[in-house]
Amino acid sequence: xxxxxxxxxxxxxxxxxxxxxxxxxxxxxxxxxRDKTVxxxxxxxxxxGRGETLAVLxxxxxxxxxxxxxxxxxxxxxxxxxxxxxxWFAGRDLxxxxxxERRRVRGRKIGIIxxxxxxxxxxxxxxxxxxxxxxxxxxxxPRRAAQRAAVGLMERVGIPDAKRRANAYPHEFSGGMRxxxxxxxxxxxxxxxxxxxxxxxxxxxxxxxxxxxxxQSLQQEMGMGLVLITHDLGVVADMADRIIVMYAGRxxxxxxxxxxxxxxxxxxxVGLLRxxxxxxxxxDDLQPIGGAPPDMTVVAPGCPFSPRCSLAAEVCGRxxxxxxAVAESRTSACHFSHSVLEGTADARG
Amino acid sequence: xxxxxxxxxxxxLCKEFPVHRGGLLRRQEGALRAVDDVxxxxxxxxxxxxxxxxxxxxxxxxxxxxxxxxxxxxxVIFGGRNLFxxxxxxxxxxxxxxxxxxxxxxxxxxxRMTIGEALNEAFEIHxxxxxxxxxxxxxxxxxxxVGLSGDFARRYPHQFSGGQRQxxxxxxxxxxxxxxxxxxxxxxxxxxxxxxxxxSLLRTLQRELNLTYVFIxxxxxxxRYVSDRIAVMYLGRIVExxxxxxxxxxxSHPYTQALFSAAPIPxxxxxGLRRRIxxxxxxxxxxxxxxxxxxxxxxxxxxxVCQELEPALQEVxxxxxxxxxxxxxxxxxxxxxxx
Numbered sequence: 001x002x003x004x005x006x007x008x009x010x011x012x013x014x015x016x017x018x019x020x021x022x023x024x025x026x027x028x029x030x031x032x033x034r035d036k037t038v039x040x041x042x043x044x045x046x047x048x049g050r051g052e053t054l055a056v057l058x059x060x061x062x063x064x065x066x067x068x069x070x071x072x073x074x075x076x077x078x079x080x081x082x083x084x085x086x087x088w089f090a091g092r093d094l095x096x097x098x099x100x101e102r103r104r105v106r107g108r109k110i111g112i113i114x115x116x117x118x119x120x121x122x123x124x125x126x127x128x129x130x131x132x133x134x135x136x137x138x139x140x141x142p143r144r145a146a147q148r149a150a151v152g153l154m155e156r157v158g159i160p161d162a163k164r165r166a167n168a169y170p171h172e173f174s175g176g177m178r179x180x181x182x183x184x185x186x187x188x189x190x191x192x193x194x195x196x197x198x199x200x201x202x203x204x205x206x207x208x209x210x211x212x213x214x215x216q217s218l219q220q221e222m223g224m225g226l227v228l229i230t231h232d233l234g235v236v237a238d239m240a241d242r243i244i245v246m247y248a249g250r251x252x253x254x255x256x257x258x259x260x261x262x263x264x265x266x267x268x269x270v271g272l273l274r275x276x277x278x279x280x281x282x283x284d285d286l287q288p289i290g291g292a293p294p295d296m297t298v299v300a301p302g303c304p305f306s307p308r309c310s311l312a313a314e315v316c317g318r319x320x321x322x323x324x325a326v327a328e329s330r331t332s333a334c335h336f337s338h339s340v341l342e343g344t345a346d347a348r349g
Numbered sequence: 350x351x352x353x354x355x356x357x358x359x360x361x362l363c364k365e366f367p368v369h370r371g372g373l374l375r376r377q378e379g380a381l382r383a384v385d386d387v388x389x390x391x392x393x394x395x396x397x398x399x400x401x402x403x404x405x406x407x408x409x410x411x412x413x414x415x416x417x418x419x420x421x422x423x424x425v426i427f428g429g430r431n432l433f434x435x436x437x438x439x440x441x442x443x444x445x446x447x448x449x450x451x452x453x454x455x456x457x458x459x460x461r462m463t464i465g466e467a468l469n470e471a472f473e474i475h476x477x478x479x480x481x482x483x484x485x486x487x488x489x490x491x492x493x494x495v496g497l498s499g500d501f502a503r504r505y506p507h508q509f510s511g512g513q514r515q516x517x518x519x520x521x522x523x524x525x526x527x528x529x530x531x532x533x534x535x536x537x538x539x540x541x542x543x544x545x546x547x548x549s550l551l552r553t554l555q556r557e558l559n560l561t562y563v564f565i566x567x568x569x570x571x572x573r574y575v576s577d578r579i580a581v582m583y584l585g586r587i588v589e590x591x592x593x594x595x596x597x598x599x600x601s602h603p604y605t606q607a608l609f610s611a612a613p614i615p616x617x618x619x620x621g622l623r624r625r626i627x628x629x630x631x632x633x634x635x636x637x638x639x640x641x642x643x644x645x646x647x648x649x650x651x652x653x654v655c656q657e658l659e660p661a662l663q664e665v666x667x668x669x670x671x672x673x674x675x676x677x678x679x680x681x682x683x684x685x686x687x688x
Contacts, residue, residue, distance in 0.1 A: 059540035059541060059542060060511075060540055160630070174631040174632075175403075175631075176631050177631065204402035204403055204631075204632070205402065205567065205568070205569075205611045205612060206402065206607055206611045206627075206628045207631060208611065208613075209610075209611040209625065209627050210627055210628070213627060231541060232613060233541070233613075233615035234612070234613025234614055234615045235613050236617075237613065237614065237615045237616055237617040237619070237620065238613055238617075238620055257617045258617045258618065261615065261616060261618075271542065272541055273615065274545075275541050275542050275544070275545035276541060276545070276570070276615055277545075277548065277570040277571055277573065277574040278570060278614065278615065279569060279570045279573065279614065279682070280614050280616070280684040283573060283574055285549065285552075286545045286548060286549050286574070287545075288542060288545035288546040288548075289542040289545070289546075290546075292510040292512060292513060293540075
């Protein structure tokens with residue numbers, strides 16, 4: 001089979017033909033600072049199936065959260081700019097929609113939850129007011145009905161004593177309970193897609209397990225697609241169907257989850273899997289990836305991972321590898337992806 | 350366990366913070382007991398991991414060990430003397446021997462000082478450590494010891510990545526040649542790859558310099574990687590403590606068991622096959638702690654006795670594992686598929 005670059009597989013400018021509910025195509029995002037430009041996302045493409053859980057895994061600066069904000073149209077800074085790409089949802093490219101229409105999609109059709117629930121909630125309104133706002137703003141529900149619906153939703157996400165707690169303010173809740181409130185708000189209008197940006201990172205381990213369980217059961221109930229943005233390989237293993245590994249603003253590997261953990265096809269993924277101390281295994285010495293992530297203000301030729309890669313050859317510094325098929329429903333952006341996948345190359349970082 | 354005088358001994362350490370209510374006429378309304386009757390002793394070269402969730406008192410414990418906080422009761426003993434009975438001069442000398450590595454190396458480094466200047470400060474405070482003529486060389490040596498280039502001494506903190514800054518944090522702690530290193534969540538703000546680098550570094554340094562560690566973290570897998578013994582804290586108290594081998598092969602306190610079972614394992618083939626303990630609710634506020642056993646409000650084993658009587662640490666499987674639970678039962682950690 002002659003490999004075809006993933007971003008060329010579908011025709012330019014066309015909505016997805018198959019059952020994808022959300023599709024990101026060739027997305028580029030830049031931050032223009034005073035004297036330099038940060039290239040945060042550099043041509044990312046993926047699609048999410050109905051009811052599917054897609055994990056977007058990466059370390060800080062890999063562009064995973066910026067992608068989420070670009071989809072939602074909530075890139076906060078005026079300096080941030082989507083310079084190319086499309087985001088297809090329900091037959092329309094969200095990036096070309098006027099803000100008025102986009103606002104109707106955001107929240108109603110695509111929900112989002114963030115890592116830091118305290119700063120995402122408004123401190124001066126009660127939680128039921130904020131959850132109820134979803135019903136008032138998007139569904140035109142009268143105030144009292146919206147309040148009742150909010151309490152019902154709080155019960156559904158497992159907030160004990162919801163009726164009495166409905167008029168409390170965000171700071172009166174623990175981190176885990178606040179994250180439940182965020183989930184309630186995001187799911188109020190039964191969206192088709194939920195984007196969860198590090199939803200459990202700020203929480204304690206025992207609470208993290210509760211929130212993941214809640215997300216999974218609500219997802220099954222509602223049949224929505226879930227984009228799980230995370231740095232945690234354990235969370236991905238527990239929740240996701242498919243995974244995109246990001247490095248330096250690019251997808252470097254895409255795979256069904258089981259296959260990726262069994263045999264990664266990119267040296268960076270290999271390095272990540274060897275960097276995590278595991279409770280279920282004898283503790284050998286960790287084999288960390290050497291070096292540090294690249295400077296995102298510099299557009300260098302070649303593979304962005306090559307300075308940290310033990311397999312790097314001359315070609316890696318010269319030619320940037322494309323994201324190409326390496327096995328069935330798997331792609332990897334590495335000149336040596338086949339030997340990495342087969343384990344014939346020792347891809348130590 | 351190694352023989353000889355302990356490098357560090359903590360006896361019945363308690364720390365209470367007053368809780369005030371009201372604005373103008375502030376009244377003390379009670380006390381928050383952040384650290385409650387904590388005792389342990391550490392041999393030279395030994396690493397104790399302290400694991401617990403937010404609010405369990407692990408960071409207050411770190412501050413007490415450094416003498417940055419005065420305890421309500423109890424002692425921290427090293428070199429045969431109680432840290433809290435020393436005069437200023439003795440305290441300064443004692444503090445050189447115990448150093449700390451903090452979670453966020455960015456906020457703990459002065460942005461206006463080069464790395465070289467920051468490391469040099471240690472020698473200005475403890476001039477006896479290194480004669481002026483050798484300081485430059487010593488700074489380079491320290492940087493190389495933590496895996497950085499000696500040239501980095503001229504750079505400023507913002508020029509480094511998170512992982513590199515944490516290496517600098519370690520170098521600064523080591524500058525005064527301490528015997529004991531207290532690490533308070535040293536890797537929890539770092540990325541996966543930087544975390545692995547710092548953990549490897551800490552483990553190597555401990556072996557090479559025969560350092561004694563108190564390694565505080567919320568992540569059990571991280572704690573296990575660095576420690577010889579592990580103490581599990583819940584609401585200010587050690588609820589289980591033992592050698593790493595014992596505690597990790599049969600955790601006996603329900604809370605420890607829950608921590609193991611909640612730990613995400615990067616193996617998708619285990620999905621749905623692990624018998625999980627999902628605890629109900631959150632950690633209660635340390636201001637109104639439950640009566641009796643402090644874990645009983647979230648414990649699936651709780652009986653009437655747990656409400657009435659606070660369990661003390663007792664041996665479970667032998668001298669190498671102690672748990673504070675009326676119903677402590679060793680069981681295999683729930684990390685694998687349940688057959």
